[in-house]
Amino acid sequence: MNRINKKLQEKDDILSIYFTAGYPGLHDTLPIIKALQESGVDMIEIGLPFSDPLADGPTIQESSVQALKNGMTTAVLFEQLKAVREDISIPLIIMGYFNPILQYGVEEFCAQCAKAGIDGLIIPDLPVDVYQKEYMATFEKYGLANIFLITPQTPESRVRYIDEVSNAFIYMVSSASVTGSNSGFGAQEQGYFKRIDALNLRNPRIVGFGISNGETFKQATEFAKGAIIGSAFIRQLTKKGIKGIGEFVDGIRQVKKIL
Amino acid sequence: MKYHVDQNGYYGEFGGAYIPEMLYPNVEELRNQYLDITSEASFKEEFESLLRDYVGRPTPLYFAKRLSERYGAKFYLKREDLNHTGAHKVNNTIGQILLAKRLGKQRIIAETGAGQHGVATATVCALMGMQCVVYMGEIDIARQAPNVARMKMLGAEVRPARSGSRTLKDATNEAIRDWINNPVNTHYIIGSAIGPHPYPDMVTRFQSVISEEIQKQLQEKEGRNAPDHIVACIGGGSNAAGAFYHFLDNEQVNIIAVEAAGKGIESGHSAATSALGKKGIIHGCKTLLMQTEDGQITEPYSISAGLDYPGVGPMHAHLYASRRAEFISITDDDAMKAGLELAQLEGIIPAIETAHALAIPEKRPFRKDEIVVINLSGRGDKDLNTYIDHFKL
Numbered sequence: 001m002n003r004i005n006k007k008l009q010e011k012d013d014i015l016s017i018y019f020t021a022g023y024p025g026l027h028d029t030l031p032i033i034k035a036l037q038e039s040g041v042d043m044i045e046i047g048l049p050f051s052d053p054l055a056d057g058p059t060i061q062e063s064s065v066q067a068l069k070n071g072m073t074t075a076v077l078f079e080q081l082k083a084v085r086e087d088i089s090i091p092l093i094i095m096g097y098f099n100p101i102l103q104y105g106v107e108e109f110c111a112q113c114a115k116a117g118i119d120g121l122i123i124p125d126l127p128v129d130v131y132q133k134e135y136m137a138t139f140e141k142y143g144l145a146n147i148f149l150i151t152p153q154t155p156e157s158r159v160r161y162i163d164e165v166s167n168a169f170i171y172m173v174s175s176a177s178v179t180g181s182n183s184g185f186g187a188q189e190q191g192y193f194k195r196i197d198a199l200n201l202r203n204p205r206i207v208g209f210g211i212s213n214g215e216t217f218k219q220a221t222e223f224a225k226g227a228i229i230g231s232a233f234i235r236q237l238t239k240k241g242i243k244g245i246g247e248f249v250d251g252i253r254q255v256k257k258i259l
Numbered sequence: 260m261k262y263h264v265d266q267n268g269y270y271g272e273f274g275g276a277y278i279p280e281m282l283y284p285n286v287e288e289l290r291n292q293y294l295d296i297t298s299e300a301s302f303k304e305e306f307e308s309l310l311r312d313y314v315g316r317p318t319p320l321y322f323a324k325r326l327s328e329r330y331g332a333k334f335y336l337k338r339e340d341l342n343h344t345g346a347h348k349v350n351n352t353i354g355q356i357l358l359a360k361r362l363g364k365q366r367i368i369a370e371t372g373a374g375q376h377g378v379a380t381a382t383v384c385a386l387m388g389m390q391c392v393v394y395m396g397e398i399d400i401a402r403q404a405p406n407v408a409r410m411k412m413l414g415a416e417v418r419p420a421r422s423g424s425r426t427l428k429d430a431t432n433e434a435i436r437d438w439i440n441n442p443v444n445t446h447y448i449i450g451s452a453i454g455p456h457p458y459p460d461m462v463t464r465f466q467s468v469i470s471e472e473i474q475k476q477l478q479e480k481e482g483r484n485a486p487d488h489i490v491a492c493i494g495g496g497s498n499a500a501g502a503f504y505h506f507l508d509n510e511q512v513n514i515i516a517v518e519a520a521g522k523g524i525e526s527g528h529s530a531a532t533s534a535l536g537k538k539g540i541i542h543g544c545k546t547l548l549m550q551t552e553d554g555q556i557t558e559p560y561s562i563s564a565g566l567d568y569p570g571v572g573p574m575h576a577h578l579y580a581s582r583r584a585e586f587i588s589i590t591d592d593d594a595m596k597a598g599l600e601l602a603q604l605e606g607i608i609p610a611i612e613t614a615h616a617l618a619i620p621e622k623r624p625f626r627k628d629e630i631v632v633i634n635l636s637g638r639g640d641k642d643l644n645t646y647i648d649h650f651k652l
Contacts, residue, residue, distance in 0.1 A: 051555040052428065052541070054435050055279040061422050073553045098277060099540040100554030124279040125540065149280040153442050158283070173281060176443075178436045 003091040003119045004145055004168040007042055008204050014226025015217070015252060016043040016206060017233050018095065020063040021080070022072025023049070024237060029080045031242050037090050039249035045122065045228065048077060048096030055124045057180030059231035063238075074104045078112045085117035093147065095122040106135055110142040120145035120168050132165055147171050152192045156199065163201040172196060172205040172224060180231030181210050185219045193223035217252050262507040262574070262583055268456025269545075270577035276455035278543045281439040285447075286543075288362065290457045296361050297354070297464065309353050310468065313386070314343045316350075318469075320476035320632070325604040332625035335486070336607070336635045337473055339498065346610065346637030347466060347498045348379035352448055354465030356383040359446035366390045366445040370434040372399055372427035372494075373564030374406025375610075375637060376450030381415035391415040394433040396426035399564060406641060424558045427568055431542050451495025452572035455543030459500075459572050466501025473632055474505055481630060488625065490515040491634040492616040494530070494566035496575045498636035503584070513585060515623075516575060517616045519561035520588035530559035531588035532571040533579045541570040547579065562591035562645060563611035565637075587622060589615040595649050597621065598639060610637030611645060 008014065017036050021029045029046070036044055049064035049072050056064075077094075084092065094113060101109045101123065113121065121144055126135070128148050139146050145168035150159050152175060162170060174189055175181070189210075196205060204225035211220050212232035220227035229252065236248045261271075268274050268290070276286055296302055310316040318338045327334045339347040352369075359367060367384050370393070371377030377393040384391035393410055397419040400407055410417050423429040438447045452459045452466070474484040489506055491499035493516045506512040521529035529535060536547035541556060548570035549557045561567040571579075578584035589597075598614030601607050609617060613636045625631055639646065646652060 051423065051557075052432055054432055054542075055281060055439065057436070058422065065423065068555060075553075097540075099550065099556070102539060103537070103550065103552070103554030125277045125543070127276060127278065127280075127283070130275065130277070151281050151284075151442075153284040154280065155284070176281065177440050178281075181440075 002143065002145055002168065004043065004093070007091050008169060008225060011042060012225065013221045014042045014206060015249070016045060016226060016228040017041050018045040018047055018228055018230030019233060019237065020047040020049050020060060020067050021077050022067030022070045023063040023234070024066065024241070026070040026072060026076070027080070028242065029077065030084060032245070033084060033088055035242050035245040036249070037088055039246040040253070041090065041249055042226065043091045043093065045093045045095045045230070048074060048094055048100060050097040050100055053097060055178055057178040057231060059180040059234050063234050074100055074109070078116060081116040081118070091119045092117065093120040093122060094118050098123050098126045107138050110138050110144055113144055114142040118144065120147055122147045122171060124149060128162055128165055136165070149173050150196070152176060159196065159199065159201070163203055166203045168203065169225065170201065170203050170205045171228070172207045174207050174210045174220065177209055179209050184216055185210065190219065193220070197223040214252050214254065262578065264456065264460040264574070270574045271581060273544070273546050273573035273576040274456055274459060275545050276543055277540045277545060278455045279439070281442065282435070282455070285438060285442055286455050289461070292362065293358065293457050293461050296358055302357060302361065305357055306354055310350065314349055314353065315341060316468065317472045317476070318342060320473060320480065322480065323605050326601070326620065329604065330620035330625070331627050332620070333630045334620065335630065335632045337469060337502065337632055339469065339634060339636045340607070340609065340613070340638035344379050344382050345640060346375050346379070347469065347501060348376045348450060349382065350468055350501065351450065351462050351465040351497060352376070352379040352383045355446070355448045355461070356387050356389065360387060362446060364444060364446040366392070366441065367448055368392045368394065368434050368437050368445055369448045369450060370394050370427065370430040371450065372396070372430070372567065373641065374399070374403040374410065375565060375641065377415070377417070378406055378409045378413070380448050380450070381410040381413035384415060385413045392437065393417050394420050394430040394437065396420045396424070396430045398425045399427065399430070403564065426558065428556065435542070451497045451568070452500040452574060453495045453542055453544060453570060459544065459574055462497050463500040463504055463574060466497050467504035469498070469501035469634060470503065470505035473502070477630070485509050485512050486632040487629040488513045488515055488631040490517060490616050490619050490631060492517045492566065492612050492636060493571060493575060494519070494568045494612065495570065496572035498634055500572060500574055502634040507583070514578060514583060515585045515587060515619060516578065517619060518586060518588040519563060519566035519594070519615055520590045521560045521562070523590055524588060528560040530561040530567045532569070533586040534588060536571065544573050546570050546573040546576040562594065563615065565610070565612040566615065587619065589618040589622065593618045593621070595646070598646065599650060607635070608639035609635055610639050611642045613637055
């Protein structure tokens with residue numbers, strides 16, 4: 001069984017953290033992953049930086065620009081991840097845009113992921129129908145889960161189609177926005193979380209976009225299996241570096257305990 | 260039909276809709292409705308009457324006598340420079356805003372490089388009383404001040420794109436992000452024959468009025484409805500798509516697409532996508548684009564702001580790959596020379612984008628009896644500063 005499925009079976013209130021590989025420093029990838037595991041994060045999304053990240057806001061875009069300047073490439077990332085499974089037991093997901101993966105070669109990319117112990121991929125600009133037709137067999141061959149997004153505008157029929165093709169979790173985008181928006185969740189988002197919850201999908205949902213603190217984490221996990229934090233984590237990383245990771249994660253979890 | 264879009268939105272292996280799920284409902288809505296809406300009689304009537312009475316169509320097909328004498332073939336110029344706002348761009352913005360109205364949208368966004376598409380969008384928004392936001396790279400805002408002022412005068416808000424290289428590709432990213440953030444009330448008017456399906460086909464259809472008119476006008480002037488060669492410059496490729504459209508399936512017509520070589524293809528400062536690009540994904544479609552080995556999109560260069568886009572529309576990628584079209588690239592210097600030459604031979608100052616197409620007679624021989632139509636996509640007013648700098652006028 002894939003580490004992602006196992007984790008989702010064992011635990012509720014999953015906290016998944018996104019960071020951009022190669023940021024702030026080229027060789028920070030492994031130290032960040034280790035610090036995240038030590039601080040009790042359940043799952044990690046490793047961002048493969050791209051020059052034109054359409055679905056991301058300024059924080060992730062800027063970290064991507066910096067990571068590319070630092071010299072991060074697909075090949076460098078795989079080199080860094082070679083020995084990651086010596087210390088890391090939590091699920092690891094690579095999130096990247098499709099063009100760099102296409103240029104690397106989809107099959108070769110999947111093979112390298114499998115070799116490094118990556119459990120799944122999130123490719124926001126690879127549509128589910130193209131995936132199913134052209135790449136699903138390859139992903140399955142290498143035991144990789146592919147994770148799709150849904151949004152408040154996604155019609156129910158399409159949510160069900162995505163549920164059928166998915167085999168780990170569904171990434172539920174909290175509101176109509178790019179990453180890094182910070183307005184908190186109102187009645188509208190809560191209504192959407194409940195509506196999707198009531199569909200009784202096969203796959204658990206993890207909420208992403210707009211989660212920046214303990215409060216939004218709690219709201220997001222009320223009607224979903226877990227939540228993903230990206231931009232807020234990167235802002236923290238910029239400010240306090242790797243040594244601030246434990247405190248950040250405690251902050252997300254503790255507010256939850258107090259409430 | 261092998262050069263037209265297929266049912267799945269592909270031209271051969273190029274095209275499709277590689278978009279984040281957040282954009283799916285918007286793009287799907289367009290895909291489901293664009294053909295129905297644009298074929299309604301009331302739509303056609305409104306589109307055609309605006310093109311006639313507001314834009315000033317049909318634009319003339321002008322026999323360039325002195326140019327023909329100099330280069331020894333029959334050269335005709337399709338005068339898109341005489342359109343309202345000074346270029347072909349407005350054909351598409353009129354079409355898209357009528358479509359947006361019928362989809363019930365209240366807000367329009369657009370990207371712009373040099374500002375021509377931004378001005379054409381701001382113009383139709385003023386005409387229809389719709390809110391307009393134009394994204395433009397911070398660097399382009401600084402170097403295209405007159406067009407920024409035009410857009411403001413027309414009531415548009417010009418938002419600087421501060422990410423990445425702060426030029427056209429980043430303005431496009433920002434417009435796409437805006438659309439993600441405003442999925443219900445907003446229509447995104449893409450200015451070129453790029454983007455996810457159905458944009459390349461939709462933009463091409465609105466621009467196809469160019470080749471439709473060329474057919475009729477050539478019939479009147481030459482007693483035949485197709486030239487031997489049709490020539491257009493190509494960045495993303497909207498004027499070229501419109502000029503080629505009705506000749507795509509007539510293999511007697513040689514299609515010549517002219518790219519910007521910049522300082523030379525091997526110079527590292529170029530926008531010649533067919534020569535330097537590889538297959539990949541940019542702004543929602545699979546096409547040829549300039550990128551690093553690692554798949555990062557690179558910044559192109561051309562003296563003309565309208566041609567420095569790192570990709571090319573998927574229809575053009577297919578015309579290149581299938582060898583239906585001849586692709587030629589022209590350097591900055593040769594384009595500038597051709598622009599000056601047209602001014603002095605025919606009394607027409609062309610946009611620098613168009614000047615690339617006008618360099619073809621010098622670059623490539625034609626037979627004396629051949630009819631060559633060059634799409635004169637825009638006028639040169641916006642480029643006066645560049646001409647002044649280049650020729651020390």
